[in-house]
Amino acid sequence: MNGGDEFGASGDLPPPLDWRFSQVFGERSAGEEVQEVDIISAIEFDKSGDHLATGDRGGRVVLFERTDSKNATGARRDLEGTDYPLRHPEFRYKTEFQSHEPEFDYLKSLEIEEKINKIRWSQTANGALFLLSTNDKTIKFWKVQDKKIKKICDINTDSSRLIGNGSVASSSNSNSTNTCLANGGLPDNSLSNDFSLQPGGIPLLRLPAVTTSHETSPVARCRRVYTHAHDYHINSISNNSDGETFISADDLRINLWNLEISNQSFNIVDVKPANMEDLTEVITSAEFHPTHCNTLAYSSSKGSIRLIDLRQSALCDSHSKLFEDTETPSSRSFFTEIIASISDIKFAKQGRYILSRDYMTLKLWDINMDSGPVSTFQVHEYLRPKLCDLYENDSIFDKFECCLSGDGLRVATGSYSNLFRVFGVTPGNTETTTLEASKNPMRRQVTTPSRPSRSLSSITRVVRREGGSPGTDGNGNTFDHTTKLLHLAWHPTENSIACAAANSLYMYYA
């Protein structure tokens, strides 16, 4: 690999992956009804891939940890892996906490849902995990740490000695300590003047003895709350590689925060027109470059991606690069603009490529090539005739996420009927897999590998592929627009995908 060129290194095509079911959390039993609050609304692996977080519509964040990473990490695991077939990553439930609560904005008479829109992991420190979670309005910074359970077993004051007073351990119950509290605990001068302290100290006094048990339990604490900075709904948060700042994006603005300062943020992008009637385009997603601290990308409802350079000016209203698919769609229709809206963008690990998802396609962009996408993948082309129905039931506005594998060789995104699709992105690679979020992912596997609809010269390296047509739709089931797989994440180092089907978290490996 040269210079972050994940896809350019052509040559041997990676063998197609054989996807297998690994785990499921929160599986539904037959006939069980899904509670709205339990529906997963965000999934994110941390940088090491040892932890996974999900957020749900009930404002909860659930953390999972890898079971096989405890003793052998990094190089050691790689070495072992050369001798033995590597075990696929397995996760177990670690802890969960209530991140957001429903709120009411009295000034605007608006209910603020507790639904977690995004989760982003921050830098691990001191063995504690840190993450940002956001709902529509408020971002919170969480620390999750394993705490040893401690018990205090020996104290000076004994409750039995105090007649008529309650327990002293909770000293606010006792009258005598109440008087102390009134003076802020204890008057300074009473000690320095009235007590003649013995030079050797007072032997009777002793420090509380604390016994620490070996059991630990994860404790989540909210460290900072970043609020009152967004007039519209927050759709993205993203950490900067400098480790001290992050951005939050809503429909019209992007704000820059310092992790340690929760009472101010800087507006760096503002697309709000002077007159709201002139509004034609909103921000749909934003992400920092994985290594360049001054570069960020945001996508719009018109299907464009803008790259901005924070060095240029304080308010980055002018982009430094604009990526648009200039190719005119073969048939324009009422839906053309709606389905062009990008629902998610992700930088590839080394930052050269950006993956974007619009309603019908996944597109891969090279940030050095703004003439058009490097490749376009049709996700569910068979739905094209049904766009009218999808518009009627609002499904056309569903926001599907997308993800890239750590090595950048494959991309994945979700669809309806709890299906998700994995595409190979190396030039010439036609690997296309359709999986169902169930214990038997290959049930609906499209058997015929899709072929490029037309070959373009390798210079432009544009590859178009056609997905399953309605005829190859699984077992002939009609698609189900209510079971949509919106959220999924690819493990940063291994071929493992976590995806959410309603309230269940399914994990697959290859």
Next chain:
Amino acid sequence: MSMVDEPLYPIAVLIDELKNDDIQLRLNSIRRLSIIARALGEERTRKELIPFLSENNDDDDEVLLAMAEELGVFIPYVGGVEHAHVLLPPLETLSSVEETCVREKAVDSLCRIGSQMRENDLVDHFIPLAKRLSAGEWFTARVSACGIFHIAYPSASDMVKTELRSIYSQLCQDDMPMVRRAAATNLGKFAATIESAHLKTDIMSMFEDLTQDDQDSVRLLAVEGCAALGKLLEPQDCVTHLLPVIVNFSQDKSWRVRYMVANQLYELCEAVGPEPTRTDLVPAYVRLLRDNEAEVRIAAAGKVTKFCRILNPELAIQHILPCVKELSSDSSQHVRSALASVIMGMAPVLGKDATIEHLLPIFLSLLKDEFPDVRLNIISKLDQVNQVIGIDLLSQSLLPAIVELAEDRHWRVRLAIIEYIPLLASQLGVGFFDDKLGALCMQWLQDKVHSIREAAANNLKRLAEEFGPEWAMQHIVPQVLEMINNPHYLYRMTILLAVSLLAPVMGSEITCSKLLPVVITASKDRVPNIKFNVAKMMQSLIPIVDQSVVEKMIRPCLVELSEDPDVDVRFFANQALQSIDNVMMSS
């Protein structure tokens, strides 16, 4: 459970509350850690309390912050300087927690203790601590390490010094930007302790690494280091090593870096000396004043006076003034505002003639700026210009500016100008004031916004102080007293406030003859709010006037009020009566 003697009980509680479930109680105990230490004695403090604190450091940040602070001044309680090192372990753990403010406080305390420790203790305990923190697994420890090297370094042996320098250079290249930022921030402090031979080699190469860091946030902290390093280096070394870096930074791609340069540049001029300043830094500064990013121009404009003070007047007039002229009509109001807040200071630098020729037109145009902050900033610094060219040249433009601000529709602007009225009055003199501003001051007493009326009353007091009671008697008091008949009780209340503020300045005689009768009349007001404010006011008048007056005039009035149907009026009347009695008793 042990029994504790009665007098020790408060201390026992204090100790127990170190582990109370309530954070407020824990915090309280930690804040009084010295009392606990004295109760335990020095030896048990060393052997029990300090280890106890080292083990119990998984507390809330607030408690940890307090602990870090207390431990910094704990040397006397552990038995003096020879035992100071026992304080290092708890501070070591505190300096690797993830909350920045706790870490910073712990590093502060470590430095404070380290600077008092004996040399061999530093070698045995402090230097190993610095090394341990630099090799910490988490970036938090390494960040803290950067902050204590300047304490560790001086007492180390030559060999260890070499090691410490190489460790610091590692920290400058750490994987984590946070650590590199800390290394950049502390480089100046560390460099100050280093022998000049190594300064030019080791430190400058670290500095160069930092200046080329790909994280903007690291580079801009390196800019801050420039000034500190500049003070340490010989002028010729500054020119060869620092000057190119500064000039590069002033053209950095990132506006944040240029912003830092704009803020710091004047300090660097001193370091490099007059000639390189003229040839390199003045052009760099001029570029920054004309930067295309408004934030950079704001920073540069804000330093224009400080920069000019370093230059000789000819250079300032030749190079800086043209830019200042441009900035005075900058498209960004914030740039103009920053310029307005400092430009008056240029007058003493340029001298009378140059000020009249070059600056006066700028002052006048800024005084007519459409943005009130710009005008206010000019007015707030009027005294600086007055000393150089006198006020007459400005007064013509000043008055319309003041009047316009005084009537601005934003009450905060009106408030700001009121605050400057005493300054203006002192600069403009009684004559000008009487003619032009007196009426405005009265007008504010009837403003719609309470804060303005309050400030207006206060303003009258300050004017009376400035020009003296006689002047006030003539120009303030009659006008104020006239307004007591305003039909709206809120305005009458403002007058009462003004009277109560004026009374101490005017003195006993005028208070009795002029002010008190008005107040007594007001006690018959139909609005209870006025009446209880009269009661409150009378209480404040008691110390000013003679006791006979109190008995003759104030007391009867209060007695009457104390039988008022309104409960609040009775309350304040009784309170005032009580304070009369107290004054009587004490005298």
